[in-house]
Amino acid sequence: MKICILGGTGNMGTGLAIRWAVNHEIFIGSRSLEKAQGIAENLRKLALGFYQNELKGSFTGLENADALKEAEIVVVTLPPKATIAVMTALREHLREDQIIVTTVVPMRRRKRLFYFSSLGKDVQDRSAAEIIQEIVDPIRVVTAFQTVPAPYLSNIDAVLNLDVLVAGDDDIAVTIVSKLVRDIPNLRPLKVGPLVNSKFIEAITPLLLNAAVLNGLHEPSIRIVPWFPLD
Numbered sequence: 001m002k003i004c005i006l007g008g009t010g011n012m013g014t015g016l017a018i019r020w021a022v023n024h025e026i027f028i029g030s031r032s033l034e035k036a037q038g039i040a041e042n043l044r045k046l047a048l049g050f051y052q053n054e055l056k057g058s059f060t061g062l063e064n065a066d067a068l069k070e071a072e073i074v075v076v077t078l079p080p081k082a083t084i085a086v087m088t089a090l091r092e093h094l095r096e097d098q099i100i101v102t103t104v105v106p107m108r109r110r111k112r113l114f115y116f117s118s119l120g121k122d123v124q125d126r127s128a129a130e131i132i133q134e135i136v137d138p139i140r141v142v143t144a145f146q147t148v149p150a151p152y153l154s155n156i157d158a159v160l161n162l163d164v165l166v167a168g169d170d171d172i173a174v175t176i177v178s179k180l181v182r183d184i185p186n187l188r189p190l191k192v193g194p195l196v197n198s199k200f201i202e203a204i205t206p207l208l209l210n211a212a213v214l215n216g217l218h219e220p221s222i223r224i225v226p227w228f229p230l231d
């Protein structure tokens with residue numbers, strides 16, 4: 001597939017890009033064309049070294065608005081604070097046939113601990129996914145990857161069996177995104193219902209980070225047991 005990653009030069013963006021590029025065309029989006037091109041070239045070298053002949057995909061670095069032009073999937077890996085402004089500015093460039101995947105976790109840190117903190121001022125319990133949906137409506141939005149630590153994605157040969165909770169209102173879009181999750185070895189997509197459930201998914205991440213801080217864990221994630229393979 002053609003996958004654009006907005007804010008694709010960051011931790012999550014580069015992690016997803018290096019994993020998906022084995023089979024997909026990746027468009028790295030950035031505020032800076034030069035930065036996007038540099039990251040795309042670095043990822044290409046890394047992927048070629050690791051996947052060798054199995055590398056079927058590609059990396060192209062572009063400014064965010066250009067990166068999403070050809071894409072079927074647009075992945076939002078922007079910092080929470082930048083998400084509303086960037087998605088509002090890019091709205092006119094998006095197409096109705098595209099699927100938006102949000103990885104955004106709206107949270108803030110107070111002293112040692114992390115708290116869910118909505119992107120919206122007057123809507124404290126609204127998820128980032130629902131706020132993005134309002135901006136891009138009627139384009140389909142799907143939530144995924146909030147509980148996957150970026151360092152795990154970037155470490156290409158790391159093997160961890162993790163679950164990825166996937167929420168969205170459109171069954172076809174959720175199925176397509178679930179397939180993209182499964183394209184990353186050892187990640188298992190679990191559908192958890194409509195987009196309104198995103199607030200529960202997004203709220204798991206501050207909980208995991210607090211578990212890490214308070215119990216000395218490193219890059220915690222989730223797996224729902226028992227683990228039965230899906231057909």
Ligand SMILES: NC(=O)c1ccc[n+]([C@@H]2O[C@H](COP(=O)([O-])OP(=O)(O)OC[C@H]3O[C@@H](n4cnc5c(N)ncnc54)[C@H](OP(=O)(O)O)[C@@H]3O)[C@@H](O)[C@H]2O)c1
Nearest residue numbers: 007009010011012030031077078080082104105146149150
């Ligand atoms: N890191 C994780 O382990 C992790 C795990 C799960 C979910 N998430 C979520 O995924 C999202 C991305 O996290 P991340 O750690 O990858 O973030 P990040 O590395 O801090 O930032 C991602 C990219 O966003 C762009 N950016 C930064 N400030 C911006 C601004 N003011 N306006 C527009 N673009 C801006 C930058 O790209 P350019 O400078 O190239 O424009 C940056 O490379 C976050 O919402 C986070 O909550 C992160």
